[in-house]
Amino acid sequence: MIENFKEVIRAAFVIARRDFTAIIFSKSFFFFLLGPLFPLIIGLAAGGLGKQVNQDIDRPFIGVALSEGETKKLISARSALAENLGNSTIPELIILPEVAADDPDIQRHLDKATQPLTAIISGTLEKPRLTGTEQDVKRWQGRTALLAETALKGSSPIAVETDYVAATGSSKKRTQLLTAQGGQIVLVLLTMILAGMVLSNLVEEKTNKIIEILAAAIPMDAIFLGKLFAMLGMALVGITVWSTLGAIGLFFILPDLPNLPAPAVGWPIFCLLLVVYFSMAYLLLGSLFLGIGAMATTVREVQTLSMPVTMGQLLVFFLAAMSVTKLGETIEWFAVIFPFSSPFAMIARAAQMDNLWQHGAAILWQALFTLIIIRFSVMLFRRNVMKSGQAARKKSLIARVAGR
Amino acid sequence: MTSTSPDIAIEARQIVKRFDGDTAVDGIDLTIKKGSIFGILGPNGAGKTTTLRMLLGIIDPDEGERYLLGSADPISKAHKVGYLPEERGLYQSMKAFDAIAFMGALRGLPLAEGRKRGREMMENHGLGDAVDKQIRALSKGMAQTVQLLGTIVHEPDLIILDEPFSGLDALNQGKLERLIRGQADRGVTVIFSTHVIAHAERLCEEIAIIADGKVPFKGKVSTARDRLRPQVHLETRELDGPWRSSIPADCEPLGHNWHFTLPESGVEPLLEALIQGKAGIESLSIERPGLHDAFVHIAGEAAAKKMDADAAADALGEAA
Numbered sequence: 001m002i003e004n005f006k007e008v009i010r011a012a013f014v015i016a017r018r019d020f021t022a023i024i025f026s027k028s029f030f031f032f033l034l035g036p037l038f039p040l041i042i043g044l045a046a047g048g049l050g051k052q053v054n055q056d057i058d059r060p061f062i063g064v065a066l067s068e069g070e071t072k073k074l075i076s077a078r079s080a081l082a083e084n085l086g087n088s089t090i091p092e093l094i095i096l097p098e099v100a101a102d103d104p105d106i107q108r109h110l111d112k113a114t115q116p117l118t119a120i121i122s123g124t125l126e127k128p129r130l131t132g133t134e135q136d137v138k139r140w141q142g143r144t145a146l147l148a149e150t151a152l153k154g155s156s157p158i159a160v161e162t163d164y165v166a167a168t169g170s171s172k173k174r175t176q177l178l179t180a181q182g183g184q185i186v187l188v189l190l191t192m193i194l195a196g197m198v199l200s201n202l203v204e205e206k207t208n209k210i211i212e213i214l215a216a217a218i219p220m221d222a223i224f225l226g227k228l229f230a231m232l233g234m235a236l237v238g239i240t241v242w243s244t245l246g247a248i249g250l251f252f253i254l255p256d257l258p259n260l261p262a263p264a265v266g267w268p269i270f271c272l273l274l275v276v277y278f279s280m281a282y283l284l285l286g287s288l289f290l291g292i293g294a295m296a297t298t299v300r301e302v303q304t305l306s307m308p309v310t311m312g313q314l315l316v317f318f319l320a321a322m323s324v325t326k327l328g329e330t331i332e333w334f335a336v337i338f339p340f341s342s343p344f345a346m347i348a349r350a351a352q353m354d355n356l357w358q359h360g361a362a363i364l365w366q367a368l369f370t371l372i373i374i375r376f377s378v379m380l381f382r383r384n385v386m387k388s389g390q391a392a393r394k395k396s397l398i399a400r401v402a403g404r
Numbered sequence: 405m406t407s408t409s410p411d412i413a414i415e416a417r418q419i420v421k422r423f424d425g426d427t428a429v430d431g432i433d434l435t436i437k438k439g440s441i442f443g444i445l446g447p448n449g450a451g452k453t454t455t456l457r458m459l460l461g462i463i464d465p466d467e468g469e470r471y472l473l474g475s476a477d478p479i480s481k482a483h484k485v486g487y488l489p490e491e492r493g494l495y496q497s498m499k500a501f502d503a504i505a506f507m508g509a510l511r512g513l514p515l516a517e518g519r520k521r522g523r524e525m526m527e528n529h530g531l532g533d534a535v536d537k538q539i540r541a542l543s544k545g546m547a548q549t550v551q552l553l554g555t556i557v558h559e560p561d562l563i564i565l566d567e568p569f570s571g572l573d574a575l576n577q578g579k580l581e582r583l584i585r586g587q588a589d590r591g592v593t594v595i596f597s598t599h600v601i602a603h604a605e606r607l608c609e610e611i612a613i614i615a616d617g618k619v620p621f622k623g624k625v626s627t628a629r630d631r632l633r634p635q636v637h638l639e640t641r642e643l644d645g646p647w648r649s650s651i652p653a654d655c656e657p658l659g660h661n662w663h664f665t666l667p668e669s670g671v672e673p674l675l676e677a678l679i680q681g682k683a684g685i686e687s688l689s690i691e692r693p694g695l696h697d698a699f700v701h702i703a704g705e706a707a708a709k710k711m712d713a714d715a716a717a718d719a720l721g722e723a724a
Contacts, residue, residue, distance in 0.1 A: 004480075007480075010512075011510065014506070014509045014510055018495070018506060022495070022497060022498075204495075205493075208493040208494065208495065208496065209489070209491040209492060209493030210493040210494065210495060211493075212457075212462065212489040212491065212493070213487065213489060213493060213507065213510070214510065215462045216457075216460045216461070216462050216479075216482065216485075216487040216489070217479075217482045217487070217507075217510035217511050218479070218482065218510055219479055382462075382463060382464075
């Protein structure tokens with residue numbers, strides 16, 4: 001058993017080494033490295049897609065702990081300002097009727113608020129106090145003053161008192177949610193860009209008739225595994241190049257980087273998990289695509305398969321994205337357990353939950369499922385593709401994929 | 405699971421393969437001894453490639469058992485086997501010596517050793533100038549030679565070649581025959597399939613003829629030849645006389661030439677009858693049938709049997 005496994009790994013390495021060097025030293029790899037530029041350019045040209053996404057994610061909610069009359073005035077002022085300046089420029093106001101305007105422990109309410117709050121306005125409209133993290137308070141201080149001035153319909157400027165807290169439960173929760181979403185988007189984008197390439201991976205062997213030499217020499221599992229490892233290696237090289245160039249670029253453009261919200265497991269482990277979960281997502285989707293692509297005999301068939309495959313990836317992304325704010329709920333558990341969305345759901349968990357054991361279990365589950373897919377793909381491939389005779393060539397693509 | 409005899413390179417017991425209900429291989433039995441050159445002959449589409457693929461473990465039989473070098477799991481013996489498929493293929497961007505090394509590496513030969521051997525083998529086969537060329541830059545014949553060298557670079561105990569002579573010119577066919585003999589002299593078992601009988605006749609000690617997924621003949625080449633009676637080519641001055649009864653009744657002369665199968669009674673009674681009957685023998689030759697004739701005869705018989713069986717099945721179907 002162990003000898004067999006060793007042989008599979010040895011043979012897989014032979015395939016991986018050939019594929020890896022063939023890809024890395026090809027001219028097309030340079031264009032592959034340039035690949036991310038295209039969506040970036042399109043994104044920028046389409047009117048600041050990134051800005052819009054950021055606004056959607058980072059929408060502020062400010063709690064209002066004022067007297068009932070002043071609260072009404074403030075809400076009216078917000079409506080008026082939103083009408084004139086646009087809804088997105090003015091923070092959403094959440095009334096906190098249970099909090100007294102002169103409550104001495106506002107931070108406690110920030111921590112226990114059911115909805116993540118950026119800050120809380122307390123005191124009076126003439127002398128408002130804004131409580132929150134220094135970063136949030138400085139950001140929203142001006143607009144809080146504007147709201148108060150509008151509410152009082154006065155001409156004199158209002159000075160907003162500030163009350164800084166190091167971190168609040170809700171701000172931490174909110175920032176971790178941002179990290180979760182960011183991590184998930186990075187994973188999904190990279191997987192979408194890279195895993196689809198696996199679809200056409202066996203076409204070279206099939207058009208060059210090399211597949212029979214490989215199939216006669218080493219276990220078919222080793223061929224599939226070797227190809228996946230080679231493509232994963234290539235993807236990781238690409239990611240290393242992109243992230244290094246990105247980091248250098250950021251260093252020159254933004255030398256004073258803002259403090260990024262720390263994920264629950266901490267940055268080093270989060271980064272490590274990001275790489276591991278990318279690898280798992282890549283292996284899971286890649287093994288499926290390799291299996292489907294192996295059924296195709298021509299490049300045209302591969303192109304035909306690309307569309308449903310992309311759609312499938314989008315569905316997985318929607319599932320994962322939907323579950324990110326629903327930690328512990330049924331939909332989130334489903335995303336965690338469903339193998340194809342599991343890496344995306346788990347990176348979101350890494351940002352929001354600090355227990356590590358679940359990642360070990362998830363990685364094992366994902367690895368096991370990858371092996372199951374490879375086995376199944378190999379079985380289909382051997383049954384439907386590796387055979388001589390007219391019957392094999394006459395079969396339709398659908399029949400081959402379905403194993404009929 | 406292993407086969408019983410260590411002297412057997414390949415053993416197949418009643419292997420069957422069906423594709424979409426069509427039976428491509430229908431209960432083939434084969435036993436190939438180690439150290440022999442064995443030919444698998446058959447017309448196109450007879451089931452030769454499917455049989456070889458099953459023997460090599462590329463596909464599994466639907467029924468029956470097969471053992472390669474004693475193992476029921478042929479891939480586990482891959483490091484001792486060299487295989488040249490019918491449809492040749494190499495990575496086009498690889499350098500020639502690297503392609504040989506890669507094929508060796510697949511079968512367990514260290515890459516560095518494979519590269520060294522690859523260079524040496526190419527130089528020994530007159531391809532020294534092409535060692536560092538990419539496969540796409542080689543001629544078809546050169547690429548085929550490279551693939552053949554890749555098949556044997558790891559010094560296998562068993563070499564299986566599927567239609568190795570197809571696509572080669574006469575010169576390269578001769579080289580390949582010499583290479584096969586050379587391997588056999590080293591004690592390597594060589595099995596090759598072909599539909600060109602002359603190669604098998606020159607190289608093989610034993611053959612199997614595959615027709616319509618069955619094996620109507622397997623054994624020594626001489627035994628196959630003996631399936632047919634010798635052919636008599638006779639030229640006489642006379643066209644009729646008492647000697648005429650010694651010639652098969654259905655044999656009609658072409659001018660004064662007669663061609664017929666030697667009667668069961670043999671040469672001497674025929675000669676006696678011709679001389680005593682004053683046939684006036686101008687020339688007489690008795691030709692032993694070649695493997696080609698035997699092959700056509702055996703394959704033809706198998707095809708006729710298949711046609712009869714199909715017709716009977718059709719008739720049964722219509723009656724039902």
